[in-house]
Amino acid sequence: MINNNYVKKVYEKLESKYSHEKEFLQAAKEVLETLEPVVEKDPQIEKLGILERITEPERMISFRVSWVDDNGNVQVNTGYRCQFNSAIGPYKGGIRFHPSVNQSVIKFLGFEQTFKNSLTGLAMGGGKGGSDFEPKGKSDMEIMRFCQSYMTELYRHIGQFTDVPAGDIGVGKREIGYMFGQYKRLANEFTGVLTGKALEFGGSLGRTQATGYGLCYFTQRMLKKLKDTDLDDKKVIISGSGNVAIYAAEKAIALGAKVIAMSDSNGYIYDRNGVDLDVIKEIKEVKRGRIKEYLETYPNVVYVDNCHEIWNLPCDVALPCATQNEIDEKAARTLVANGCMAVAEGANMPSTPEAVEVFLDSGILYAPGKASNAGGVATSGLEMSQNSLRLSWSFEEVDSRLKDIMENIFDTCYETSKKYSDGKNLVAGANIAGFVKVCEAMKIQGVAY
Ligand code: NDP
Numbered sequence: 001m002i003n004n005n006y007v008k009k010v011y012e013k014l015e016s017k018y019s020h021e022k023e024f025l026q027a028a029k030e031v032l033e034t035l036e037p038v039v040e041k042d043p044q045i046e047k048l049g050i051l052e053r054i055t056e057p058e059r060m061i062s063f064r065v066s067w068v069d070d071n072g073n074v075q076v077n078t079g080y081r082c083q084f085n086s087a088i089g090p091y092k093g094g095i096r097f098h099p100s101v102n103q104s105v106i107k108f109l110g111f112e113q114t115f116k117n118s119l120t121g122l123a124m125g126g127g128k129g130g131s132d133f134e135p136k137g138k139s140d141m142e143i144m145r146f147c148q149s150y151m152t153e154l155y156r157h158i159g160q161f162t163d164v165p166a167g168d169i170g171v172g173k174r175e176i177g178y179m180f181g182q183y184k185r186l187a188n189e190f191t192g193v194l195t196g197k198a199l200e201f202g203g204s205l206g207r208t209q210a211t212g213y214g215l216c217y218f219t220q221r222m223l224k225k226l227k228d229t230d231l232d233d234k235k236v237i238i239s240g241s242g243n244v245a246i247y248a249a250e251k252a253i254a255l256g257a258k259v260i261a262m263s264d265s266n267g268y269i270y271d272r273n274g275v276d277l278d279v280i281k282e283i284k285e286v287k288r289g290r291i292k293e294y295l296e297t298y299p300n301v302v303y304v305d306n307c308h309e310i311w312n313l314p315c316d317v318a319l320p321c322a323t324q325n326e327i328d329e330k331a332a333r334t335l336v337a338n339g340c341m342a343v344a345e346g347a348n349m350p351s352t353p354e355a356v357e358v359f360l361d362s363g364i365l366y367a368p369g370k371a372s373n374a375g376g377v378a379t380s381g382l383e384m385s386q387n388s389l390r391l392s393w394s395f396e397e398v399d400s401r402l403k404d405i406m407e408n409i410f411d412t413c414y415e416t417s418k419k420y421s422d423g424k425n426l427v428a429g430a431n432i433a434g435f436v437k438v439c440e441a442m443k444i445q446g447v448a449y
Contacts, residue, residue, distance in 0.1 A: 002029075004036045010051040021104035023324060027111050027349060028055050030356070034428040035435055037420045048447065050439050057110060059083040062103065063153040065131055067145045078102075079150050081129035081157055081165070084110035087441040090161055091127030092117055092377060094168030094196075097146075097175070098323075101130040105324070109168075112348055113377070115434030116370040119409050122381035127163055129154070135170045147178035155183045160191040160387075166380050167196040169323065172243060173208070177201075192387025195380035199392075204383035206398035207376075211346060212247025213399065214375015215319060216255060217406035219344040222365055223317075225414065226424075227341065232256030237315040239263050239307065240322030241284050241291050244346040244373065248319050249277055261313050263322065264291040268310040270302040314338040321346030329354035336362040345369035360425060371413050371430040378405045 002008045011032050018024060032051065039045050065079040080103060083091045093113040096105075106128050114126025133146055158165060167176055176196045183193055197203035206213075216231065223229050236257045238245050241264050249259045258274040264284075269275070269291055279297050283289045292303050304310075311318065311331035318340050320326055324347065327335075332355035335343065343359055344367035345351065351359070359366035379402055386392050409430075417429030 002033055002036070004039055006046045007032050007036055007039055007051065010055065013052075014055055018104075021107060023104045023108040023349070024111065026353060027108040030353060030427070031111070031115065031431045031435070034425075034431040038432055038435065044443060045439065048443055050442055053442065053447075054085065054114070054435070054438065055111070057082050057084045057107060058086060059157075060103070060107070061157055065133070065146065065150050065153070067142070067149040069142055070139050077131050077133045077146070079129070079131045079153060080106040081154055081163070082106045082110035082127060083157070083163055084126040084128070085114040085438060086125035087438050087445060088118060089123035089125045090159075091163035092124035092166070092380065093126060093128040094166045094376075095171045095175075095179075096128070096130035096168040097133045097135050097170035098130070099132055099134045100323075101132045106130055108324070109348055112370050114438060115431060116374045117377055117381075118434040118437045119371055119412065119430060120374050120378040120381060120405055121408065122378060124164075124377065124381055127165070128168075129165055130168065130171075133170075135175075140174075143175065144178045147175050148182040151179045151182035152186065154179075155186045158183075158193055159187075160193050160384075164192070164380070164384060165194055166377070167243070169242065172196070173198050173203075192384055195383040197383070202383075202387050204379060204386055204398055205393065205395040206402065207379045207383055208243065209247040209250070209399075210379035210402055211244045211373050211376030212249070212321070213251045214378065214402055214406045215244070215248045215321070215344060215346045215372050216251035217375070217403045218367060218372040218410050219317065219319070219342060220255060221407045221410040222344065222367055222426075223342060225410070226365055230255065231317065234258070234316040235260050235314070236317045236319060237261045237310060237313055238319045238321055238346075239268075239310055239326055239350070240320075240347065241280055242321070244376070245319075245321035246277070246281060246284065248321055248346050249275065249280070252317075252319070253277065257317070260315065261310055262291065263307040263310050265307055265322070266290055267292060267303055267305040267307055269294045270304070270313060271298065311335055314340075316341055318343045319346050320350035322350065323347055324349040325352050327351045327355045329358055331355065332358035336364060340364060343367070344372045346373050348373065356427065360427070363424070366426060367410075368427045368430050370434065371409050371426060374409055375402050375406055378402060
């Protein structure tokens with residue numbers, strides 16, 4: 001609930017102006033609610049219209065993406081790039097290809113990204129892009145033609161000092177490669193304009209693993225500091241089986257955990273002995289298949305044809321790594337009732353507001369995505385540094401910087417939460433810490449920037 005009059009006024013205006021953008025309003029409300037104590041301490045925030053400005057993207061680009069399928073038919077999708085806030089650095093954030101993408105989804109992701117990037121301590125503003133294109137079932141040539149067409153419009157809006165996109169759902173190394181190739185052709189320059197590139201042309205070692213590994217480093221720190229335990233011997237459930245989920249599983253297993261379940265949008269597998277990650281990698285990264293195919297190697301494993309029911313399984317730690325709003329209030333109550341001690345988000349906004357309330361009220365550990373999944377963009381920031389320096393760092397060097405950054409993010413969220421509330425609300429800690437830096441930069445730069 002929002003109590004402060006200024007914060008209330010800002011949110012009500014957003015609600016009436018963008019009533020149809022439910023994901024964006026959800027993200028904005030969650031952040032605004034937690035900023036009340038900061039707004040009350042600093043009258044400059046209202047005087048300079050910081051909240052009105054920080055909730056409105058600096059630029060929202062929407063464009064036609066037409067392409068030709070393998071049968072020679074013309075197809076049309078909508079492309080987006082939301083350049084949300086550049087107060088502390090060039091816009092930075094991924095590109096998502098999924099049929100559920102619309103303006104609201106891209107705006108919520110760009111808004112969240114602004115605070116997340118600030119938390120990393122690196123000089124990156126917030127942005128996000130994507131398209132309602134469905135990559136599933138498309139041939140490699142169709143993917144290439146789509147990526148090229150998307151970049152044909154996007155290239156004029158981005159640049160190494162302006163806006164540096166990366167991957168997200170449906171966009172991995174293959175898509176980044178096609179988009180980079182097209183950017184280079186059109187701009188006639190070779191710069192680090194995208195991150196998540198292959199190693200052959202400027203990618204960083206450790207970027208593929210970064211979001212998942214970073215999530216585990218954050219979780220490990222949180223368990224140690226707040227419960228004096230760690231991931232060793234814990235039963236872990238991970239939703240999704242994409243980039244974030246696979247490398248979260250890899251690091252969790254390396255830290256001694258047993259990952260008992262993983263999913264895709266069709267269903268989940270439950271392997272009481274702990275999943276065989278090599279089999280999952282083969283299905284998802286090599287064959288681009290469905291998680292159900294795990295049964296071809298392990299016929300006795302349970303497969304349930306409903307991805308949402310994964311949260312019914314008892315576990316010690318839950319790592320949602322698929323998509324937004326995948327844990328609702330009922331799922332949250334089930335997790336708590338089954339004795340789950342920590343939920344740490346690899347995906348962006350995977351818990352509904354009602355689910356977050358359940359986690360906070362129950363006293364279990366809850367790590368919001370904008371803090372716990374920041375390892376991907378942090379390592380993208382390191383990729384940008386390496387590109388500028390024309391150097392490449394070893395895997396060990398990147399991984400050790402990633403670990404430091406994630407532990408730092410946890411400490412910052414925890415200390416900020418202690419300063420403004422009870423030390424347990426990491427949502428408030430993350431939002432406030434991310435906000436303060438951007439807010440100060442906006443104040444210094446004046447209004448008409
Ligand atoms: P991928 O495309 O690699 O994997 C996404 C996974 O989630 C797949 O298993 C997919 O299943 C599942 N999924 C996607 N949409 C839905 C849906 N509507 N319902 C159920 N399952 C779904 O994406 P990433 O792993 O890169 O991203 C996952 C999440 O992590 C996203 O929220 C993303 O924003 C966030 N994130 C990603 C970062 C990165 O570095 N990649 C950085 C920070 C956050 P299926 O194959 O069946 O579609």
